[in-house]
Amino acid sequence: MKIIDGKVLAQNLRAEIAEKTAKLKAEKGVTPGLAVILVGENPASVSYVTAKEKACVEAGMFSLPINIPVPTDNGDATLLSRQIENKLLSTIAELNADPKIHGILVQLPLPKGVDEKKIINAIAPEKDVDGFTPVNVGRMLIGERCFLPCTPHGIIKLIEFSGMDLKGKHAVVIGRSNIVGKPVAVLLVRKETNATVTLCHTGTPDIGAFTRQADVVVVAAGRPNTLTGDMLKPGAVVIDVGVNRIPDATKPKGFRLVGDADFESCAKVASAITPVPGGVGPMTITMLLWNTLESALAAN
Numbered sequence: 638m639k640i641i642d643g644k645v646l647a648q649n650l651r652a653e654i655a656e657k658t659a660k661l662k663a664e665k666g667v668t669p670g671l672a673v674i675l676v677g678e679n680p681a682s683v684s685y686v687t688a689k690e691k692a693c694v695e696a697g698m699f700s701l702p703i704n705i706p707v708p709t710d711n712g713d714a715t716l717l718s719r720q721i722e723n724k725l726l727s728t729i730a731e732l733n734a735d736p737k738i739h740g741i742l743v744q745l746p747l748p749k750g751v752d753e754k755k756i757i758n759a760i761a762p763e764k765d766v767d768g769f770t771p772v773n774v775g776r777m778l779i780g781e782r783c784f785l786p787c788t789p790h791g792i793i794k795l796i797e798f799s800g801m802d803l804k805g806k807h808a809v810v811i812g813r814s815n816i817v818g819k820p821v822a823v824l825l826v827r828k829e830t831n832a833t834v835t836l837c838h839t840g841t842p843d844i845g846a847f848t849r850q851a852d853v854v855v856v857a858a859g860r861p862n863t864l865t866g867d868m869l870k871p872g873a874v875v876i877d878v879g880v881n882r883i884p885d886a887t888k889p890k891g892f893r894l895v896g897d898a899d900f901e902s903c904a905k906v907a908s909a910i911t912p913v914p915g916g917v918g919p920m921t922i923t924m925l926l927w928n929t930l931e932s933a934l935a936a937n
């Protein structure tokens with residue numbers, strides 16, 4: 638059984654990105670710039686955003702962190718949401734027009750009541766390094782050049798890194814989110830990947846019946862123990878996208894992170910599995926840097 642080390646793959650790719658970034662700087666005097674917008678102080682979001690900013694600087698890029706505070710509650714939730722939306726829209730409009738900025742990322746989820754679709758839609762598609770705008774999602778679906786969404790793209794890279802050739806393999810995806818489940822299914826069925834895909838979700842009565850036929854299982858359900866060893870075919874590859882905080886008094890932060898797969902039982906049956914943390918997580922940020930560099934290259 639092999640642990641698929643996302644940190645190692647991420648490190649290799651980040652070194653390549655840093656090299657290309659330095660070359661762009663030396664040859665054209667251009668530094669790729671990424672604006673990361675965070676609304677409020679959700680602890681998980683703060684931790685993701687901090688990691689993205691740090692990685693950006695380490696790759697030699699320009700990081701512009703933008704924190705939008707949630708206004709004090711005035712008793713009118715609708716008004717509060719509109720205020721946040723207006724602030725976001727004006728910030729995004731400025732960044733869309735700023736030549737120093739090649740990538741714009743709005744950390745999700747946004748506070749309740751804020752129209753996430755409207756906000757994402759305001760990002761210029763050529764700066765949408767998350768690949769979340771309808772334009773980029775559409776381009777991905779029909780196989781046009783676009784920014785691929787970071788986590789799904791990172792997952793494909795991880796499966797390849799594990800040594801598996803996906804051509805003709807059966808991949809089962811658990812979870813149908815717009816950020817992971819649906820796009821990863823799209824990437825897996827592209828001609829160049831050529832896997833056969835089954836997409837399971839909360840409406841699937843017996844997920845195990847499908848995963849037991851799978852050569853690869855990508856689990857992105859947002860729930861611990863969604864995938865257990867008895868649901869796997871021997872030798873399957875498991876990609877665990879889950880990041881769940883479990884209270885644990887023995888840890889300094891009072892919690893530990895677990896994925897959506899029960900690591901212990903899955904590791905006994907699988908041929909390879911990603912750990913949590915240290916699997917998919919580092920790859921998401923790496924593909925974000927990749928897209929930011931691509932954006933800067935395309936603009937210059």
Ligand code: GUN
Pocket residue numbers: 742743744745746767787788816921
């Ligand atoms: N929230 C959880 N994952 C992501 C991501 O990849 N990008 C953004 N912007 N928000 C997220």
